[in-house]
Amino acid sequence: MRLTLNVWRQKGKDDAGGFVKYDVPDVSEHMSFLEMLDVLNQRLILKGEAPVAFDHDCREGICGMCGFMINGQAHGPLRGTTVCQLHMRHYKDGDELWLEPWRAAAFPVVRDLAVDRSAFDKIVAAGGYVSVSTGSAPDGNAIPVPKEIADRAMDAAACIGCGACVASCPNASASLFTGAKIAHLGFLPQGQPERERRALAMVAQMDLEQFGGCTLFGECQDACPKGISIDVIARMNRDYWLSALFSAPPSAGAAASG
Amino acid sequence: MQLDAKIPEGPIEKKWDSHRFHLKLVNPANKRKYTVLVVGTGLAGGSAAATLAELGYNVKSFCIQDSPRRAHSIAAQGGINAAKNYQNDGDSIYRLFYDTVKGGDYRAREANVYRLAQISVNIIDQCVAQGVPFAREYGGALANRSFGGAQVSRTFYARGQTGQQLLLGAYQALERQVQAGKVKMYPRTEMLDLVLIDGKARGIVTRNLVTGKMETHVGDAVVLATGGYGNTFFLSTNAKGSNATAIWRAHKRGALFANPCFTQIHPTCIPVSGDYQSKLTLMSESLRNDGRIWVPKKKGDTRSPDKIPDGERDYYLERRYPSFGNLVPRDVASRAAKAACDEGRGVGPSGLGVYLDFGDAIKRLGQRAIAERYGNLFDMYERITGDDPYKVPMRIYPAIHYTMGGLWVDYNLMSTIPGMYVLGEANFSDHGANRLGASALMQGLADGYFIIPYTIGDYLATTKLAKVEADHAAVKDAEKGVKARLDKLLAAKGSRTVDSFHRELGKLMWESCGMARNKKGLEENLSAIPALKEQFWKDVRVGGAGEEFNNELEKAGRVADYFELAELMCRDALHREESCGGHFREEHQTPDGEARRDDENFAYAAAWEWKGEGEKPELHKEPLQFNEVHLTQRSYK
Numbered sequence: 026m027r028l029t030l031n032v033w034r035q036k037g038k039d040d041a042g043g044f045v046k047y048d049v050p051d052v053s054e055h056m057s058f059l060e061m062l063d064v065l066n067q068r069l070i071l072k073g074e075a076p077v078a079f080d081h082d083c084r085e086g087i088c089g090m091c092g093f094m095i096n097g098q099a100h101g102p103l104r105g106t107t108v109c110q111l112h113m114r115h116y117k118d119g120d121e122l123w124l125e126p127w128r129a130a131a132f133p134v135v136r137d138l139a140v141d142r143s144a145f146d147k148i149v150a151a152g153g154y155v156s157v158s159t160g161s162a163p164d165g166n167a168i169p170v171p172k173e174i175a176d177r178a179m180d181a182a183a184c185i186g187c188g189a190c191v192a193s194c195p196n197a198s199a200s201l202f203t204g205a206k207i208a209h210l211g212f213l214p215q216g217q218p219e220r221e222r223r224a225l226a227m228v229a230q231m232d233l234e235q236f237g238g239c240t241l242f243g244e245c246q247d248a249c250p251k252g253i254s255i256d257v258i259a260r261m262n263r264d265y266w267l268s269a270l271f272s273a274p275p276s277a278g279a280a281a282s283g
Numbered sequence: 284m285q286l287d288a289k290i291p292e293g294p295i296e297k298k299w300d301s302h303r304f305h306l307k308l309v310n311p312a313n314k315r316k317y318t319v320l321v322v323g324t325g326l327a328g329g330s331a332a333a334t335l336a337e338l339g340y341n342v343k344s345f346c347i348q349d350s351p352r353r354a355h356s357i358a359a360q361g362g363i364n365a366a367k368n369y370q371n372d373g374d375s376i377y378r379l380f381y382d383t384v385k386g387g388d389y390r391a392r393e394a395n396v397y398r399l400a401q402i403s404v405n406i407i408d409q410c411v412a413q414g415v416p417f418a419r420e421y422g423g424a425l426a427n428r429s430f431g432g433a434q435v436s437r438t439f440y441a442r443g444q445t446g447q448q449l450l451l452g453a454y455q456a457l458e459r460q461v462q463a464g465k466v467k468m469y470p471r472t473e474m475l476d477l478v479l480i481d482g483k484a485r486g487i488v489t490r491n492l493v494t495g496k497m498e499t500h501v502g503d504a505v506v507l508a509t510g511g512y513g514n515t516f517f518l519s520t521n522a523k524g525s526n527a528t529a530i531w532r533a534h535k536r537g538a539l540f541a542n543p544c545f546t547q548i549h550p551t552c553i554p555v556s557g558d559y560q561s562k563l564t565l566m567s568e569s570l571r572n573d574g575r576i577w578v579p580k581k582k583g584d585t586r587s588p589d590k591i592p593d594g595e596r597d598y599y600l601e602r603r604y605p606s607f608g609n610l611v612p613r614d615v616a617s618r619a620a621k622a623a624c625d626e627g628r629g630v631g632p633s634g635l636g637v638y639l640d641f642g643d644a645i646k647r648l649g650q651r652a653i654a655e656r657y658g659n660l661f662d663m664y665e666r667i668t669g670d671d672p673y674k675v676p677m678r679i680y681p682a683i684h685y686t687m688g689g690l691w692v693d694y695n696l697m698s699t700i701p702g703m704y705v706l707g708e709a710n711f712s713d714h715g716a717n718r719l720g721a722s723a724l725m726q727g728l729a730d731g732y733f734i735i736p737y738t739i740g741d742y743l744a745t746t747k748l749a750k751v752e753a754d755h756a757a758v759k760d761a762e763k764g765v766k767a768r769l770d771k772l773l774a775a776k777g778s779r780t781v782d783s784f785h786r787e788l789g790k791l792m793w794e795s796c797g798m799a800r801n802k803k804g805l806e807e808n809l810s811a812i813p814a815l816k817e818q819f820w821k822d823v824r825v826g827g828a829g830e831e832f833n834n835e836l837e838k839a840g841r842v843a844d845y846f847e848l849a850e851l852m853c854r855d856a857l858h859r860e861e862s863c864g865g866h867f868r869e870e871h872q873t874p875d876g877e878a879r880r881d882d883e884n885f886a887y888a889a890a891w892e893w894k895g896e897g898e899k900p901e902l903h904k905e906p907l908q909f910n911e912v913h914l915t916q917r918s919y920k
Contacts, residue, residue: 154455162412169423
């Protein structure tokens with residue numbers, strides 16, 4: 026099939042950027058979307074042009090490195106699928122596609138379709154863990170966890186940190202990402218001692234990184250390739266407000282001193 | 284060079300304890316005076332960086348991805364082994380040790396493997412305490428499953444995403460130390476050389492992958508945890524970015540490379556669909572528990588599978604291995620698939636595929652039960668191929684998956700370069716010639732959480748380390764070399780892309796140094812690969828500039844290393860005149876086509892020393908002694 030691609034090209038975060046049109050005349054339906062871009066890039070290189078930059082690594086839908094907008098949808102049209110696992114059989118001859126990077130103040134463009142998501146790491150660093158240094162753990166079975174609880178924790182823990190939730194949110198909120206980690210650890214007995222300060226610290230960091238607030242549009246859960254439910258945001262809000270109302274605020278860096 | 288594995292004295296179950304007692308300690312107040320450079324943030328590197336920082340060392344952590352959470356450990360599906368014996372089914376540290384040495388076809392070091400089995404139980408405890416959501420029974424206890432042909436249930440898992448959850452546990456521990464100011468994180472940063480001063484590893488030269496700027500980081504010790512070299516083959520189940528550059532540059536600086544020909548091929552991957560194929564996707568081998576593998580009996584039978592009656596199908600694993608059937612180990616299943624396809628009985632458009640058929644299992648158990656067990660894998664298969672495996676059999680073919688070889692390390696995980704440690708898949712230490720399922724995660728975390736934190740202290744406490752300035756001659760020299768190499772790649776301005784060379788190299792390796800090897804093919808490769816390498820340096824087209832975001836330049840540097848590593852792999856495969864584990868030499872097989880080991884002549888780790896560009900590497904042997912495990916020929920008949 027023959028496709029027309031309009032790809033966002035931007036040299037760096039301070040460059041204005043703009044769409045450039047490419048004709049890809051020989052797309053096989055068995056290719057993945059990224060393989061289609063590989064083919065385009067090989068041609069660009071031989072023509073002496075700069076290849077389209079995009080982030081990717083495992084190409085199995087688990088590392089969370091890939092992701093961009095296709096016709097306004099994060100990771101493209103297929104639900105529960107990262108762009109590396111999206112195959113061209115979902116398109117037809119003559120389609121015209123618009124490829125853009127995640128757009129959010131907190132995710133500056135690195136180049137073309139690649140963005141800087143280090144703000145996510147900072148949210149985790151603020152408190153997205155159980156403070157247990159190596160060697161201090163009790164026996165694994167000393168902490169029983171009911172199966173239903175472990176399953177719900179796992180549902181939230183499945184987040185791959187790709188950023189599709191932020192990109193599809195009209196407010197560019199990171200609430201699904203942050204809520205997923207707060208819910209994962211908040212479900213488990215291991216996560217209880219730090220539950221309050223975790224919510225306070227992670228939410229504060231999320232605001233610092235210039236993510237927008239959540240107004241429950243719900244676009245994030247539709248875009249999430251791992252099907253994480255917006256319920257995690259409710260849990261985050263509950264933990265946050267209970268902590269904000271009933272506990273003393275953590276002193277600066279308290280979450281880190283572990 | 285005399286290889287000293289530094290295996291502690293004493294009975295095997297006491298070695299690690301007594302070694303830990305004898306290791307010198309660094310005073311808590313002095314730990315903050317030391318800086319350790321940790322390259323790679325997978326299970327091994329992430330856990331090492333976090334733990335060293337917890338102890339008080341200053342850590343600089345480097346990864347090529349945009350975040351330390353993305354390392355390829357994340358893609359491991361099946362699980363992690365531990366000798367907990369929670370199932371009361373007869374497991375023990377000794378049994379896990381024994382299974383691992385035997386599974387590795389008797390080419391691993393006993394003392395290391397025993398320690399790995401000992402530590403396995405601590406790993407589970409640590410990960411549970413971190414909040415890793417392992418699968419649970421209704422009563423709240425940890426669930427286990429059996430895996431990879433083991434006769435006990437010792438595999439812990441978190442759905443089909445065990446690697447992801449363990450990695451996120453290590454990543455979160457790492458981020459906690461970033462927040463505490465003990466770890467400085469360098470994402471999108473690639474190590475391009477090792478700096479040696481007074482013969483010791485004291486720094487690394489890196490390139491910032493966003494700006495292209497080079498930088499040298501100095502420290503008191505260097506830890507490489509950069510994964511395996513499966514991408515030498517171009518097509519593998521590794522992530523696209525996985526590469527061997529860090530270990531290869533260290534090899535060229537003096538670290539011996541052990542058993543490079545020990546590569547693992549996974550039998551159940553989705554076949555190649557076209558020449559644009561960028562990587563291969565693994566389907567968990569748990570599928571073989573219920574799927575039956577077959578090809579048509581007749582050559583060139585192009586009927587659709589449902590039109591081929593049972594009597595005209597060859598369930599070749601069940602036929603050749605009646606007692607293990609479809610559950611034979613990875614290497615055996617892979618070779619049998621290749622044999623069927625070589626006979627012209629392969630299926631699918633390329634003829635390189637075999638059927639994995641769930642028809643009988645669905646009839647027996649119902650579609651719902653199969654969906655419960657394998658639903659996510661079936662969905663993934665359908666997403667990639669467009670076929671519904673509930674209706675038509677899956678098509679699978681083997682693919683490169685893991686590399687058992689790697690930089691040689693002693694019992695302390697130190698390479699032959701003082702002060703440089705190698706962890707996880709990047710080293711050669713624990714899996715011999717074949718790795719068992721669910722053992723890679725175990726080794727990565729054992730090395731990072733529980734071994735390096737002790738052994739590195741002994742080195743730092745007993746070694747005099749002069750202060751190194753950033754403008755030291757050795758630093759300048761290494762930087763100059765790195766820059767010259769990048770400039771040379773950019774200057775070629777040839778007519779072929781990096782990928783086209785890499786694909787060609789991969790094809791040579793897959794054909795002659797893949798599932799089955801012979802003298803003729805390996806010798807041909809030993810002349811074809813250097814020729815291709817020469818052409819690469821003349822005719823590669825990279826484009827762009829050095830000091831900018833330049834993915835092609837990154838790839839070019841890695842592919843340049845693969846040529847040299849591929850040559851060493853072929854040389855090692857040629858010298859090892861036996862078949863063992865993942866290394867199958869066609870000249871060395873039993874009359875019925877099984878691998879034949881030669882313990883008399885090859886019970887050693889082959890450690891190769893780089894002798895310079897265009898020079899033959901020198902082979903050093905570390906003899907393997909088996910005091911505990913009884914050497915037998917593996918049989919799955």
